[in-house]
Amino acid sequence: MKFVKKEKEDIKYFVPEIAQAIGVSEGTIRGYFMNKSPKRPNKTTKDGLTLDDIVAVLERDRTRGDGIDFGAVAEIRRRLVTEKGYVLDNSDEEAAE
DSSP: OOOOOOOOOOOOBOHHHHHHHHTOOHHHHHHHHHOOOTTSOOOOOTTOBOHHHHHHHHTOOOOSTTSOOHHHHHHHHHHHHHTTOOOOOOHHHHHHO
16 A cells, blocks of 8 residues: 655635735735736735735735825814714724724
C-alpha cells in the first residue's frame, strides 16, 4: 500500500468580504490583481482569493500617499452632521462585534 499526501485545497474568499475584513476598497483589491506590472500577479478575482493572495494585498507597495488622514475623516463626518443634517448610525458596526 502506498500513501500519497494530498495537497489541501486553499479556501477562497470573495472580494467584498476581504475588503471589509482588511479595511480597503474592493477596487483596491481588484486593481492589485489586474495590474500588468511584472511584480504583481495578473489574475481574476471572480472565483475568490486565497489567504496568500490577501497577504499579497496587505503587503503591497502603496503608490498614493501614506494612507488615510483620520483628521480629515473626522472633519468630513463632523461637517456631514453639523452642516448637512446627517446622523451617523454605527448600529451595523456595533452589531458585528
